[in-house]
Amino acid sequence: MGLPAPNSSEEVLERNSEYAVSHPGSYHFTAENFKSTTRTIIDLPVVRCAGGRARLAISDIAILNTLIGINEIILIHHTDCGLTHRSTDYMREKIEAISPLEAQKMDLEDLGIIDFEASINNDVSWLRNHPLIKKETKITGLLYDIDTGKLTKIASQ
């Protein structure tokens, strides 16, 4: 089954630095189709949601916490993500056009990605201040470059 589960974001980055060397070049990715990076962190529980945005994963994180306990969260956004191609307003309008009531129930705040440093920093801070995340939980935000296969640390709180 390959390597044992990594113990920290540092270990994920270390493994990725070996992996990126043999990265086969540009992949066709969709927003949730994040195979290369999940390959490096394959034995950790992975929540895969649109854009890797924290707001969409918080229920899963809270439920996972009841099942196994969460001591560290590694958040990853990736270049050429589908959410970089549409604005938050565009997506909200499309969903409201189908069902205004359901759109209201969803957290569609700050969904589109214009700048990865901003989106990753925002999500890490949002998680850091979330009532369901323990203060001692380590939170690291990484950017995955789909052209090079490289993970870069953007934020850590």
Added chain:
Amino acid sequence: MGLPAPNSSEEVLERNSEYAVSHPGSYHFTAENFKSTTRTIIDLPVVRCAGGRARLAISDIAILNTLIGINEIILIHHTDCGLTHRSTDYMREKIEAISPLEAQKMDLEDLGIIDFEASINNDVSWLRNHPLIKKETKITGLLYDIDTGKLTKIASQ
């Protein structure tokens, strides 16, 4: 890059029947650590959430629909899932104990899994009747057996 993306749930099942033959036996899985099945459907956009429960994925499905359009949904639950080990009430109480307000915002209905036929049928019906899912979207519910690697069709609507 392996095979091109499968076009339907039938093709996913067909590929799985070949894959299951060489399945290496029992894996250690966590709820969101669904590597074997994602390997068979790797080029489709994948939302990975606690238990594969539809309620936790609906926002992602709605957002993906604005980005790429969704014509078919393949929902997969797997044996020995973390959600089979705890009741809905247990998980709700744990989350309410941390933040009653945040627990209220979450859809924690019918979360624990007692019977896979029931959980898959419920989720497929829930999606079928959801205002954000088009009536012409095909919805198939599969069960993945982690011991044999085999996918079985449970529901189709």
